[in-house]
Amino acid sequence: MKVLDKEFEVMMTQEEIDSLVSDLASKLDTEYQGKDLVIVAILNGSFIFVSDLVRKMKLDPEVIFLKYKSYKGTRSGEVKVQLELEDDIEDKHVLILEDIVDTGKTIVRISQDLKEHEPASLKYGTLFLKPDCYNSEVELSFIGKELPNKFVLGYGMDYNGKGRSLNELYQLKD
Ligand code: IMP
Ligand code: MG
Secondary structure: OEEOOEEEEEEEOHHHHHHHHHHHHHHHHHHOOOOOEEEEEEEOOOHHHHHHHHHHOOOOOEEEEEEEEEEEOOEEEEEEEEEOOOOOOOOOEEEEEEEEEOOOHHHHHHHHHHHOOOOOEEEEEEEEEOOOOOOOOOOOOEEEEEOOOOOEEEOOEOEOOEOOOOOOEEEEOO
């Protein structure tokens, strides 16, 4: 399938993604039972994942979206804050959720910013992780699935703004 100037092929079906999201939802229900949970989701890529996830959860977490941007085309770059935290997370259990973690630069930057707000706990989760690229001390407590080091799109993730609405996960053809 062609998106802008590049060819992509299916890497994961809608059903496979759905079962990863269901597994994460039940893990979070167990982990945060009886706690005041705030999910901080990172825009833009996580909007589909997190909206599916919270609807599968039995708990009813608060959901906040922040916007950080790092990718340019198919490469990781400098992290910029585009939407800041205005909500109160002090003494709440905060879970930062990403669609996909690559170098970890975005998550390091977010973690520095949110620690200043003194949450009761701060954990990190991602639907997908590229372990070969990960280069950060931050521990990811919830990982949907590890992926090979390939550029992907679909299920919220984009290539220069396109491809987010695709239901499957696609990888760049080499
Ligand atoms: P990091 O800061 O290098 O970990 O990059 C993380 C951010 O880059 C994620 O929030 C994604 O939105 C984006 N990203 C990383 N890998 C991909 C990819 O393969 N396709 C699309 N976006 C990606
Ligand atoms: Mg992102």
